Amino acid sequence: MASKIFSQSSSKTWPDFLLLGATWTTAISITVIFLWVVLSIVGQGLGQLSLEFLLTEPMNAGRDGGIAPMLISTLLILVVCLAVALPLGLGTALLLAEFSVSDKRFGQWVRRSLDFLAGVPSIVFGLFGSVFFSKILGLGFSLLSGGLTLACMVLPLLIRATEEGLRSQPASYRQGAAALGLSKTTTLFKVLLPAALPGLMVGLVLSVGRALAETAALIFTSGYVDRFPASLLDSGRALSIHIFDLSMNVPGGDHNAAASALVLLALLLILNGLAAFISLRWSTKIK
Amino acid sequence: MVHTLYLKRLGLVSLAFASLAACSSPSIDSSNGDLQGKIILTGSSTVAPLASELGKRFEEDHPHVRVDVQTGGSSRGLADARSGQADIGMMSRDLAIDETDVTAYAVAKDGVAIVIHADNPITELSPEKIVEIYKGDVTQWETVGGNDTPISVVNKAEGRSTLEVFLKHFDLKNSEIKAQIIIGDNEQGIKTITGNPDAIGYVSIGAAENSIARGEPLKLLPLEGIEPSTASVQDSSFPLSRTLNFVTSGEPETLSKAFIDFAQSSEVHNIVEQQNFVPIDFSK
Numbered sequence: 001m002a003s004k005i006f007s008q009s010s011s012k013t014w015p016d017f018l019l020l021g022a023t024w025t026t027a028i029s030i031t032v033i034f035l036w037v038v039l040s041i042v043g044q045g046l047g048q049l050s051l052e053f054l055l056t057e058p059m060n061a062g063r064d065g066g067i068a069p070m071l072i073s074t075l076l077i078l079v080v081c082l083a084v085a086l087p088l089g090l091g092t093a094l095l096l097a098e099f100s101v102s103d104k105r106f107g108q109w110v111r112r113s114l115d116f117l118a119g120v121p122s123i124v125f126g127l128f129g130s131v132f133f134s135k136i137l138g139l140g141f142s143l144l145s146g147g148l149t150l151a152c153m154v155l156p157l158l159i160r161a162t163e164e165g166l167r168s169q170p171a172s173y174r175q176g177a178a179a180l181g182l183s184k185t186t187t188l189f190k191v192l193l194p195a196a197l198p199g200l201m202v203g204l205v206l207s208v209g210r211a212l213a214e215t216a217a218l219i220f221t222s223g224y225v226d227r228f229p230a231s232l233l234d235s236g237r238a239l240s241i242h243i244f245d246l247s248m249n250v251p252g253g254d255h256n257a258a259a260s261a262l263v264l265l266a267l268l269l270i271l272n273g274l275a276a277f278i279s280l281r282w283s284t285k286i287k
Numbered sequence: 288m289v290h291t292l293y294l295k296r297l298g299l300v301s302l303a304f305a306s307l308a309a310c311s312s313p314s315i316d317s318s319n320g321d322l323q324g325k326i327i328l329t330g331s332s333t334v335a336p337l338a339s340e341l342g343k344r345f346e347e348d349h350p351h352v353r354v355d356v357q358t359g360g361s362s363r364g365l366a367d368a369r370s371g372q373a374d375i376g377m378m379s380r381d382l383a384i385d386e387t388d389v390t391a392y393a394v395a396k397d398g399v400a401i402v403i404h405a406d407n408p409i410t411e412l413s414p415e416k417i418v419e420i421y422k423g424d425v426t427q428w429e430t431v432g433g434n435d436t437p438i439s440v441v442n443k444a445e446g447r448s449t450l451e452v453f454l455k456h457f458d459l460k461n462s463e464i465k466a467q468i469i470i471g472d473n474e475q476g477i478k479t480i481t482g483n484p485d486a487i488g489y490v491s492i493g494a495a496e497n498s499i500a501r502g503e504p505l506k507l508l509p510l511e512g513i514e515p516s517t518a519s520v521q522d523s524s525f526p527l528s529r530t531l532n533f534v535t536s537g538e539p540e541t542l543s544k545a546f547i548d549f550a551q552s553s554e555v556h557n558i559v560e561q562q563n564f565v566p567i568d569f570s571k
Contacts, residue, residue, distance in 0.1 A: 245358075249335070251477070251493075251497040
């Protein structure tokens with residue numbers, strides 16, 4: 001209906017033009033801002049970027065040398081975060097969307113807590129992680145402590161996106177499965193989960209993005225040490241903290257900060273592409 | 288039978304764990320005098336890059352030692368040294384008179400200079416004028432002989448050691464300062480001032496000299512007639528400077544002591560200079 005109105009130029013009145021203009025302006029300005037950010041990072045960072053930059057250790061407080069230990073630490077933190085957040089998130093989303101019908105009040109409480117957690121600033125998660133994981137559980141400054149803190153931070157995002165994905169499946173799927181005599185488990189794994197996969201992937205992509213970009217929650221948990229971590233119990237500097245330190249604390253670190261930002265951006269695009277690819281392969285395979 | 292086998296296995300596993308634990312626990316292997324273990328430093332973000340580089344050099348000399356450097360600010364360094372959370376705290380200011388429960392070891396000096404944009408025609412400001420500008424009594428550059436533009440006062444965030452050094456020198460209270468911009472780290476201060484021709488701020492001299500060498504539009508103002516430079520900080524003639532310290536609660540352990548001695552030795556002076564700070568010569 002809406003597209004019909006816009007396409008019939010003869011019937012356009014001034015409010016239509018105004019609306020059309022406003023829509024185009026917002027759409028174009030969002031694209032321009034995105035391109036501006038990307039181009040300025042690429043412009044500043046591309047000259048510094050080389051294979052050596054990715055494969056060597058930093059020298060002279062990060063002004064020279066590469067970012068290999070930060071890349072490894074960042075990926076390890078992300079692995080810990082997702083290894084904890086994915087099963088917990090999926091479980092909670094299933095509980096909320098499929099099993100909490102009989103206990104509405106409980107579901108509402110969980111949802112309310114999640115919405116609250118989603119709005120908590122990341123530095124609060126950082127302080128919580130620093131006290132709970134690092135001090136009380138005795139993990140100290142470690143990749144494990146950082147990854148667990150990030151898991152707490154991304155759980156609300158992951159759960160809500162997955163829950164929405166499950167909820168948006170029509171009741172007829174469940175009714176059809178019930179009519180065929182499928183058990184709840186079979187319905188879940190064969191019908192609902194594949195159908196809700198796009199929702200889960202949206203949650204995953206948002207979580208990975210938020211985790212990769214995080215500095216405040218990591219500086220007091222996974223820490224500042226810029227050497228190769230020997231285990232998950234070692235401290236390791238995340239790429240985002242490295243960028244922050246180079247641009248705000250190390251005079252003369254700007255060029256390497258820009259190159260690191262470019263690597264972080266590329267990493268984000270690669271991981272998102274990978275998630276989309278897996279999601280596509282998985283859903284076609286099941287169908 | 289099964290039971291004893293299980294017990295045997297359990298014994299083996301726990302033996303393996305015990306030996307693992309023995310390897311990783313911080314201890315000094317006295318048999319060959321080689322140092323072993325892990326030193327944790329937390330505190331000042333100004334000192335952290337320097338401490339990291341010192342740590343790397345120390346690790347090269349002692350392959351069984353790990354030096355882990357974390358940030359969080361001088362106050363955290365002091366708190367962690369007191370609580371034992373860190374072996375060594377890093378502080379970018381001198382200890383206060385009532386902070387007698389910890390011992391400070393100076394590792395470097397750093398001057399703090401008043402900086403403005405290079406395009407600003409001002410060449411010198413008296414301490415009285417600086418106080419008036421920071422208190423908000425003077426709000427136009429024209430009043431102090433500059434352009435017909437308003438002054439943008441850049442101040443440091445609460446808890447920053449540079450702020451404390453600045454306030455102490457000019458006998459100001461942070462509540463009296465009327466700042467337009469509040470900043471954190473040194474580099475952020477330099478970027479704020481090079482991006483605003485009407486800004487005035489104060490930053491580490493070493494960091495500022497490094498920026499000027501890279502062609503950034505920054506100008507250091509002399510204070511009480513003395514040019515701010517690493518040389519005038521070294522001979523203590525420049526009035527606004529601070530000491531970068533390692534602090535420990537009580538007598539440091541052998542490993543920490545070895546690292547502190549190393550950080551104070553003359554063989555690391557090139558590292559100190561590389562990080563834009565002024566080395567201290569303890570032999571004099």
